[in-house]
Amino acid sequence: MSTSNKNNAVAEQETMWIADYKASGNLALLGEIYQPYMPLVYGVGLKYLKDEAKSKDAVMQIFEILIDKLKTHEVIHFKSWLYVLSKNHCLMQLRKEHKNIVVDLNEAIMEFEPFLHHDNAYEREKQLITMEKCIKKLNEEQKVSISLFYLEQKCYAEVADNTGYDINKVKSYIQNGKRNLKICIEKSSE
Amino acid sequence: MNREIPDIELIYKYYNGELDAKAMQQLEQKALDDPFLADAMDGFDEFSITKITVSQLKRNLEANITKRQKKLKATWGFRNWTVAASVVLLIGLASIYINQTEENKPIQVSELQRKAGIPKNVMPKDSLVERQENEKLSIMEESPAIVGLPENTHRGNAAVKKNDIIIEPHLSMTTYADSSKELNEVIVVDYSSRKQEALAKNEKIPAKELDNRQIQGQSNVLKAASLILIKGKVLDENGKAIPGANVLDKNTGAVVHTNIKGEFELKASEKAALAISFLGYQTKEIKTYPKDSLIVSMQPAELIKQ
Numbered sequence: 279m280s281t282s283n284k285n286n287a288v289a290e291q292e293t294m295w296i297a298d299y300k301a302s303g304n305l306a307l308l309g310e311i312y313q314p315y316m317p318l319v320y321g322v323g324l325k326y327l328k329d330e331a332k333s334k335d336a337v338m339q340i341f342e343i344l345i346d347k348l349k350t351h352e353v354i355h356f357k358s359w360l361y362v363l364s365k366n367h368c369l370m371q372l373r374k375e376h377k378n379i380v381v382d383l384n385e386a387i388m389e390f391e392p393f394l395h396h397d398n399a400y401e402r403e404k405q406l407i408t409m410e411k412c413i414k415k416l417n418e419e420q421k422v423s424i425s426l427f428y429l430e431q432k433c434y435a436e437v438a439d440n441t442g443y444d445i446n447k448v449k450s451y452i453q454n455g456k457r458n459l460k461i462c463i464e465k466s467s468e
Numbered sequence: 469m470n471r472e473i474p475d476i477e478l479i480y481k482y483y484n485g486e487l488d489a490k491a492m493q494q495l496e497q498k499a500l501d502d503p504f505l506a507d508a509m510d511g512f513d514e515f516s517i518t519k520i521t522v523s524q525l526k527r528n529l530e531a532n533i534t535k536r537q538k539k540l541k542a543t544w545g546f547r548n549w550t551v552a553a554s555v556v557l558l559i560g561l562a563s564i565y566i567n568q569t570e571e572n573k574p575i576q577v578s579e580l581q582r583k584a585g586i587p588k589n590v591m592p593k594d595s596l597v598e599r600q601e602n603e604k605l606s607i608m609e610e611s612p613a614i615v616g617l618p619e620n621t622h623r624g625n626a627a628v629k630k631n632d633i634i635i636e637p638h639l640s641m642t643t644y645a646d647s648s649k650e651l652n653e654v655i656v657v658d659y660s661s662r663k664q665e666a667l668a669k670n671e672k673i674p675a676k677e678l679d680n681r682q683i684q685g686q687s688n689v690l691k692a693a694s695l696i697l698i699k700g701k702v703l704d705e706n707g708k709a710i711p712g713a714n715v716l717d718k719n720t721g722a723v724v725h726t727n728i729k730g731e732f733e734l735k736a737s738e739k740a741a742l743a744i745s746f747l748g749y750q751t752k753e754i755k756t757y758p759k760d761s762l763i764v765s766m767q768p769a770e771l772i773k774q
Contacts, residue, residue: 324515
């Protein structure tokens with residue numbers, strides 16, 4: 279709960295700063311807002327552009343886009359908005375370069391919500407039961423990886439060590455398994 | 469997507485292998501819930517993330533911001549310069565104006581005096597003003613009204629010797645507050661007779677010049693004479709003289725006492741404020757004006773109730 283409160287406080291301050299920036303056009307303030315996200319934007323750049331220099335450029339270009347767009351757009355959820363903006367910017371750039379890179383539209387692009395967000399013990403219990411059922415429905419790799427990762431809280435490397443799977447495979451199993459679980463839980467709760 | 473900004477330090481540590489398994493799992497789990505972080509970490513998996521890179525990004529950002537701010541100032545600055553220039557110009561003009569007025573002040577004052585003096589020079593034509601002036605003059609002690617003119621010691625004598633520019637003494641020094649009518653008559657008669665005489669004798673003394681001299685004298689007197697002799701009498705409620713009453717000039721602090729007839733004399737400025745007091749009577753405060761007949765009647769003080 280304390281982290282979510284902190285998150286809310288951060289988000290509130292961010293919203294306030296954005297409103298201030300809209301009013302004042304103060305670039306230093308915009309820099310303050312953007313700076314914490316720069317490594318993430320850089321990472322997104324690396325993922326899609328596959329080039330460090332281009333990614334660094336992209337970080338600056340996205341900042342320049344922000345200067346105007348943040349003034350005109352009603353941004354409620356800055357982080358999500360920035361993520362979409364960053365990704366779109368990278369994809370647009372790829373298109374400009376006429377590179378037909380197959381973008382892996384994997385699970386990571388889809389939005390994930392922590393699926394245990396109810397505090398109600400009864401609801402939680404019910405969901406856990408549902409989840410257990412759903413986990414059983416997963417294929418073996420996903421089931422093992424998910425169990426180790428979520429229930430035993432082992433990191434990817436440990437999961438890989440324990441199971442002998444490749445670490446990248448482990449990541450993929452967990453991501454896919456999580457998506458399947460979510461679908462399964464949503465279906466069964468309907 | 470949660471709104472938490474991922475801790476970049478944690479990400480460095482993750483890739484440097486500085487985190488324990490549990491912390492790694494937590495970050496991985498966060499990434500699973502946060503596509504932004506997940507994408508970024510995919511990128512970092514493939515390449516790397518170092519503090520150097522991040523600080524480079526920060527420097528780029530700062531450089532970009534300052535560059536833009538400078539640009540903003542440059543376009544903005546032109547307007548500012550014009551504003552600043554006009555402010556400087558205004559200050560300059562204001563300081564010139566202020567300096568000028570300071571230098572000109574004495575000139576202006578003297579001009580004023582001169583202007584004020586002009587009507588005085590003309591005024592003798594106006595008998596009323598002349599009379600007023602002379603009235604004032606008449607009650608001045610040791611009046612130098614006849615400055616520059618030979619003084620005639622013949623008292624009350626309107627006779628004028630030939631070839632002499634003689635001014636009739638306005639009044640004897642002891643007739644301070646006496647009837648001004650008489651005085652005026654004297655002056656006027658004297659004046660006209662002198663004039664007549666001047667004409668008759670072809671002295672070629674322009675009347676105006678004469679007037680000027682006289683008026684000059686008078687104005688000098690007015691300037692110099694701050695003290696006049698005030699005479700008065702203090703009476704009780706029944707009209708009987710009060711001897712020994714205190715008369716205080718509030719301006720100078722001088723105190724005189726009434727004589728046995730209740731009379732007093734006091735040298736004071738033209739508009740003196742007097743306080744007359746006597747034991748058993750209410751203190752009376754009066755302001756004097758030239759020519760005031762000062763008969764002060766005192767009221768007995770109210771008995772103090774016991």
